[in-house]
Amino acid sequence: MTDVLRTEGLTKDFAGLRAVDRVDLSVATGDIHALIGPNGAGKSTLVGMVAGRSQPSAGRVWFDGRDITTLPAHARIRAGIAYTFQITAVYARLSLLANLELALRDRSRTRAVQALERVGLAARADQLAGDLSYGHQRLLEIAMGVAQAPRLLILDEPTQGLAESEISEFNTLIRGLAGQTTILLIEHNMNVVMELADRITVLETGSVLANGSPADIQANLAVQEAYLGHADG
Amino acid sequence: MRSAALHLGLIAVLVAAGLMLPAYHQGNLARILVLATYSIGYNVLFGYTGLLSLGHAMFFGAGMYGLGLAMHHGGFAPVPAFVIGLACAAGLAAIVALLALRTIGVAFMIVTLMFAQTAFLTVLYFGEWTRGDEGFVLQQATRQIAGLDLTNPTVRYYAALVLFSAALLITARMMQLRFGHVLIAVRENEERTRMLGYDTQRHKFLALVISGTLSGAAGAAYALLFGYVGATFTSVQYSIFPLLWVLLGGAGTTIGPFIGTLFMFYLIDTTSGLTNAYLMIVGVVLVLLTLFARAGIMGEVRERFAPWLP
Numbered sequence: 016m017t018d019v020l021r022t023e024g025l026t027k028d029f030a031g032l033r034a035v036d037r038v039d040l041s042v043a044t045g046d047i048h049a050l051i052g053p054n055g056a057g058k059s060t061l062v063g064m065v066a067g068r069s070q071p072s073a074g075r076v077w078f079d080g081r082d083i084t085t086l087p088a089h090a091r092i093r094a095g096i097a098y099t100f101q102i103t104a105v106y107a108r109l110s111l112l113a114n115l116e117l118a119l120r121d122r123s124r125t126r127a128v129q130a131l132e133r134v135g136l137a138a139r140a141d142q143l144a145g146d147l148s149y150g151h152q153r154l155l156e157i158a159m160g161v162a163q164a165p166r167l168l169i170l171d172e173p174t175q176g177l178a179e180s181e182i183s184e185f186n187t188l189i190r191g192l193a194g195q196t197t198i199l200l201i202e203h204n205m206n207v208v209m210e211l212a213d214r215i216t217v218l219e220t221g222s223v224l225a226n227g228s229p230a231d232i233q234a235n236l237a238v239q240e241a242y243l244g245h246a247d248g
Numbered sequence: 249m250r251s252a253a254l255h256l257g258l259i260a261v262l263v264a265a266g267l268m269l270p271a272y273h274q275g276n277l278a279r280i281l282v283l284a285t286y287s288i289g290y291n292v293l294f295g296y297t298g299l300l301s302l303g304h305a306m307f308f309g310a311g312m313y314g315l316g317l318a319m320h321h322g323g324f325a326p327v328p329a330f331v332i333g334l335a336c337a338a339g340l341a342a343i344v345a346l347l348a349l350r351t352i353g354v355a356f357m358i359v360t361l362m363f364a365q366t367a368f369l370t371v372l373y374f375g376e377w378t379r380g381d382e383g384f385v386l387q388q389a390t391r392q393i394a395g396l397d398l399t400n401p402t403v404r405y406y407a408a409l410v411l412f413s414a415a416l417l418i419t420a421r422m423m424q425l426r427f428g429h430v431l432i433a434v435r436e437n438e439e440r441t442r443m444l445g446y447d448t449q450r451h452k453f454l455a456l457v458i459s460g461t462l463s464g465a466a467g468a469a470y471a472l473l474f475g476y477v478g479a480t481f482t483s484v485q486y487s488i489f490p491l492l493w494v495l496l497g498g499a500g501t502t503i504g505p506f507i508g509t510l511f512m513f514y515l516i517d518t519t520s521g522l523t524n525a526y527l528m529i530v531g532v533v534l535v536l537l538t539l540f541a542r543a544g545i546m547g548e549v550r551e552r553f554a555p556w557l558p
């Protein structure tokens with residue numbers, strides 16, 4: 016099994032605060048790899064450095080065996096990484112269709128509609144994204160990531176704000192991608208994590224606390240104290 | 249389809265207007281068409297890409313002085329001089345873009361303002377050639393293209409219309425291409441656009457160069473058609489005008505810049521005949537606009553009646 020993504024000693028310092036501390040992460044091709052940890056653990060900062068949103072203070076990133084540490088964000092996206100924002104970032108004043116056409120980087124209406132169908136929003140194709148409910152905007156954001164048919168899909172807390180029924184649709188959608196797309200999933204909802212993840216990395220105060228299969232992690236007491244113990248909080 | 253009909257329809261109306269209007273209004277409209285070209289250029293950067301420049305007079309001026317100096321001192325014919333004017337504006341826009349696009353928001357506004365101020369002072373500094381504030385006149389005998397006398401009011405009107413139509417159709421087409429869609433995406437959410445795989449920095453660079461070049465084309469045409477080159481056209485008020493015209497007509501609409509320029513021109517023309525305090529009336533109109541029609545005239549039309557409007 017090869018790793019589609021690998022980081023080595025990845026570190027991010029913000030004026031005195033070490034948000035990410037020498038993280039070595041390997042994501043195997045085809046896996047759904049969950050990244051969990053308490054608020055402020057550095058999860059978003061870590062994946063931000065993978066996608067190129069911010070430059071690491073130290074360390075390297077390899078994608079598909081290629082060192083992409085200094086590659087600008089847009090070039091990483093074109094190389095096959097798709098990124099969805101923790102804070103919903105759709106084009107509020109554009110139609111759903113226009114949102115998808117931009118995500119697809121072509122102007123195929125058919126493919127845009129197909130991508131909307133996958134999240135059940137095709138009927139709203141001509142509405143403005145800003146008029147959607149919060150949950151639907153989340154789904155649109157996910158659709159924009161999935162539509163790119165990336166080799167690595169980074170989802171930063173995709174189910175935040177989704178209703179129970181939407182979460183189960185989300186699970187189905189993500190399971191449907193298994194095999195074709197490697198997914199790096201930041202997620203607070205442990206049910207989603209346990210249902211989807213092939214592998215889990217636990218991050219705390221910027222460092223990797225544990226790394227293993229869902230069963231390993233569940234058994235790991237240290238993790239339970241750090242995270243699962245107050246997961247419903 | 250509808251948008252092509254709109255643009256060609258507007259051009260057809262303007263062709264007819266040139267034949268029917270009395271001399272006074274024909275002269276006004278010729279001026280409006282050149283200034284509307286300037287607005288169209290400004291709109292590419294401000295309306296579509298979402299970057300507010302306070303220094304576009306430097307591009308208008310680069311075109312104007314590029315053509316003016318080439319004809320006045322270099323003895324160039326109008327067509328090569330026009331090309332020189334365009335090249336000056338494009339070159340200046342590229343330099344400004346490389347430096348100013350390192351900043352965003354208010355800093356970008358201030359940096360463009362400073363560049364334009366520098367350009368203005370440069371014109372005054374080289375007064376020996378530019379004749380500074382006083383400016384210089386382009387001789388009537390030199391303002392001829394292929395036997396057409398650009399000082400003849402009707403020829404001048406149609407020359408202005410050719411320029412305006414070209415700018416309108418080029419930008420309308422550009423906004424249908426993916427390039428144009430990405431400019432709008434940058435305006436709406438730059439970070440999102442970058443994270444969808446677009447080189448937003450490159451798009452902003454090109455938008456500024458296109459915008460500056462169109463503004464320069466307007467400046468060069470203004471000098472050629474009206475025969476005068478002066479430092480006023482590079483002063484800060486000529487940077488503010490296109491912003492006002494575009495806001496009034498509707499930022500991010502293809503024909504808004506023309507509507508705004510037309511409206512403002514006649515507003516000043518009418519009110520300055522009635523009262524000395526015409527600037528106050530202009531101010532009142534702008535306040536009303538921001539209260540009741542924030543999107544500008546064509547922007548409101550689009551929101552209320554015609555969502556398809558380009």
Ligand SMILES: Nc1ncnc2c1ncn2[C@@H]1O[C@H](COP(=O)(O)OP(=O)(O)OP(=O)(O)O)[C@@H](O)[C@H]1O
Binds near residue numbers: 052054061
């Ligand atoms: N741009 C920034 N400047 C300064 N500090 C930052 C910045 N971004 C993040 N931080 C800090 O870095 C730490 C890690 O933040 P990050 O957003 O990566 O955490 P997270 O694990 O994604 O948390 P959450 O679960 O709340 O999303 C936090 O302490 C945060 O305050």
Ligand SMILES: [Mg+2]
Binds near residue numbers: 058059060101171
């Ligand atoms: Mg986060």
